[in-house]
Amino acid sequence: MxxxxxxxxxxxxxxxxxxxxxxxxxxxxxxxxxxxQQHVPTLLRNDPRIPDRSDxxxxxxxxxxxxxxxxxxxxxxxxxxxxxxxxxxxxxWYDELAAATALPILHIIDAVIDDxxxxxxxxxxxxxxxxxxxxxxxxxxxxxxxxxxxxxxPTADEIDRHCxxxxxxxxxxAVAAALEPAAEGAxxxxxxxxxxxxxxxxxxxxxxxHDRRAALDVPLTDSIDALARAAIDYYFDAPLxxxxx
Amino acid sequence: MxxxxxxxxxxxxxxxxxxxxxxxxxxxxxxxxxxxQQHVPTLLRNDPRIPDRSDxxxxxxxxxxxxxxxxxxxxxxxxxxxxxxxxxxxxxWYDELAAATALPILHIIDAVIDDxxxxxxxxxxxxxxxxxxxxxxxxxxxxxxxxxxxxxxPTADEIDRHCxxxxxxxxxxAVAAALEPAAEGAxxxxxxxxxxxxxxxxxxxxxxxHDRRAALDVPLTDSIDALARAAIDYYFDAPLxxxxx
Numbered sequence: 001m002x003x004x005x006x007x008x009x010x011x012x013x014x015x016x017x018x019x020x021x022x023x024x025x026x027x028x029x030x031x032x033x034x035x036x037q038q039h040v041p042t043l044l045r046n047d048p049r050i051p052d053r054s055d056x057x058x059x060x061x062x063x064x065x066x067x068x069x070x071x072x073x074x075x076x077x078x079x080x081x082x083x084x085x086x087x088x089x090x091x092x093w094y095d096e097l098a099a100a101t102a103l104p105i106l107h108i109i110d111a112v113i114d115d116x117x118x119x120x121x122x123x124x125x126x127x128x129x130x131x132x133x134x135x136x137x138x139x140x141x142x143x144x145x146x147x148x149x150x151x152x153x154p155t156a157d158e159i160d161r162h163c164x165x166x167x168x169x170x171x172x173x174a175v176a177a178a179l180e181p182a183a184e185g186a187x188x189x190x191x192x193x194x195x196x197x198x199x200x201x202x203x204x205x206x207x208x209x210h211d212r213r214a215a216l217d218v219p220l221t222d223s224i225d226a227l228a229r230a231a232i233d234y235y236f237d238a239p240l241x242x243x244x245x
Numbered sequence: 246m247x248x249x250x251x252x253x254x255x256x257x258x259x260x261x262x263x264x265x266x267x268x269x270x271x272x273x274x275x276x277x278x279x280x281x282q283q284h285v286p287t288l289l290r291n292d293p294r295i296p297d298r299s300d301x302x303x304x305x306x307x308x309x310x311x312x313x314x315x316x317x318x319x320x321x322x323x324x325x326x327x328x329x330x331x332x333x334x335x336x337x338w339y340d341e342l343a344a345a346t347a348l349p350i351l352h353i354i355d356a357v358i359d360d361x362x363x364x365x366x367x368x369x370x371x372x373x374x375x376x377x378x379x380x381x382x383x384x385x386x387x388x389x390x391x392x393x394x395x396x397x398x399p400t401a402d403e404i405d406r407h408c409x410x411x412x413x414x415x416x417x418x419a420v421a422a423a424l425e426p427a428a429e430g431a432x433x434x435x436x437x438x439x440x441x442x443x444x445x446x447x448x449x450x451x452x453x454x455h456d457r458r459a460a461l462d463v464p465l466t467d468s469i470d471a472l473a474r475a476a477i478d479y480y481f482d483a484p485l486x487x488x489x490x
Contacts, residue, residue, distance in 0.1 A: 008292075014284070014286070015281065017273040017276075017284040017287070018270060018274060021266060021272070021287070024289060028262040028291070028418075029420075032418075033416075034417045035416055036262060036293040036295070036297065036416055037293055037296075038293070039262040039291075039293035039300075040262075041259070042289070042293045043290055044287070044288070044289040044290070045442060046269060046288070046289065047286045047287055048278075048282055048283070048284035048286060049280075049282055052282075063290035064453060082272070134280075171278075171279075172278065173274055173275075173276065175275075191368060205380065213288060224382050
């Protein structure tokens with residue numbers, strides 16, 4: 001018997017909790033494994049008590065950074081060797097978080113860009129869906145522009161109706177009620193010329209389940225699955241996602 | 246700011262990993278919560294390196310108990326206040342595990358019995374699906390008999406085709422291939438007079454997704470959801486599941 005831990009994939013989850021757990025599930029589901037023992041050892045700290053990220057950035061709500069730093073320390077002490085944060089808005093604090101840990105943190109927006117390329121979308125117009133903070137503070141726009149993409153951002157009213165409303169519904173476990181408003185958000189971006197749409201908040205893939213996406217007739221990239229693929233690649237020593245900063 | 250942890254729901258997962266992560270997801274999905282902050286803080290140690298439980302009991306394979314004990318110590322040190330183990334076969338070691346930790350461990354078979362009652366099935370014939378070890382060592386039969394139920398157990402050949410085959414398929418991420426053999430297992434138990442069928446291995450609910458169950462025309466109890474409900478009840482201080490030993 002050999003109880004040795006080459007190290008966990010450490011997941012700073014809870015933002016929200018359904019998204020955090022779904023991320024861990026998608027890591028397992030997307031891993032090429034034939035038995036239990038070939039899967040990625042994962043430690044999910046699904047702590048929903050972290051203050052709301054959008055509230056902090058947009059309305060002066062309580063700062064989530066100390067909670068997230070504490071989460072990173074917890075995962076580092078527990079034996080994580082790499083960190084994934086299945087929350088797009090939390091990446092507004094990416095630099096502060098990276099400075100707070102010796103571990104590499106996979107960057108969710110880089111993972112989405114890798115996912116667009118994996119789907120063969122190396123340029124073009126990308127429609128964005130996400131929280132008001134993610135969209136207002138250009139979390140996606142800056143990084144996508146650097147990679148040669150153009151962004152299409154919903155109007156303030158569309159963000160309210162087609163991003164915030166389904167995100168809230170998912171957080172309140174009213175997943176079925178989230179489908180139609182989120183689908184309409186993707187359709188509007190497609191109508192405005194989007195070559196692909198980013199589900200740039202980890203609640204949005206839960207609003208739009210995989211089997212309902214083909215009907216939207218526009219390629220979607222899903223920030224949960226993109227980050228799961230990045231984590232699997234990292235764990236199996238693919239170099240692509242090694243440095244995300 | 247107040248970083249205080251009243252304690253995690255500690256999940257000894259990885260047996261298998263998709264089941265462990267799905268359990269965490271179902272805890273979030275079944276919790277009556279309106280915002281992130283109202284969810285159950287969960288710490289999932291989804292470590293798939295624990296040796297196979299059925300191999301150990303049926304074929305003299307490596308003993309998983311030291312690994313599971315180490316997992317319990319890990320969760321206890323990390324701040325768990327109650328333990329859930331989303332693996333039925335692991336409950337063959339329940340007494341040894343309970344003796345190894347000061348924390349209460351929710352018992353998955355008791356959770357299934359509570360779930361049968363919740364569905365209004367307080368007596369009758371219960372068809373069992375599970376691993377060969379779970380079925381051969383009477384993990385369900387003894388406890389169900391104590392509560393006045395009668396059990397219908399598949400034949401050795403049926404266990405191979407309709408339990409082991411779909412369980413292996415799920416562990417290898419071939420979930421679609423698991424559906425038909427698992428469904429046929431439930432249909433055969435119904436044909437032999439089962440009033441309900443227990444998906445008594447945490448891979449089986451993944452083989453038979455919720456939206457495919459109505460077609461089977463027999464009530465199913467799902468050991469992942471049953472344990473998730475027990476954990477939520479415990480966390481919100483419902484007394485029912487307080488003592489499972």
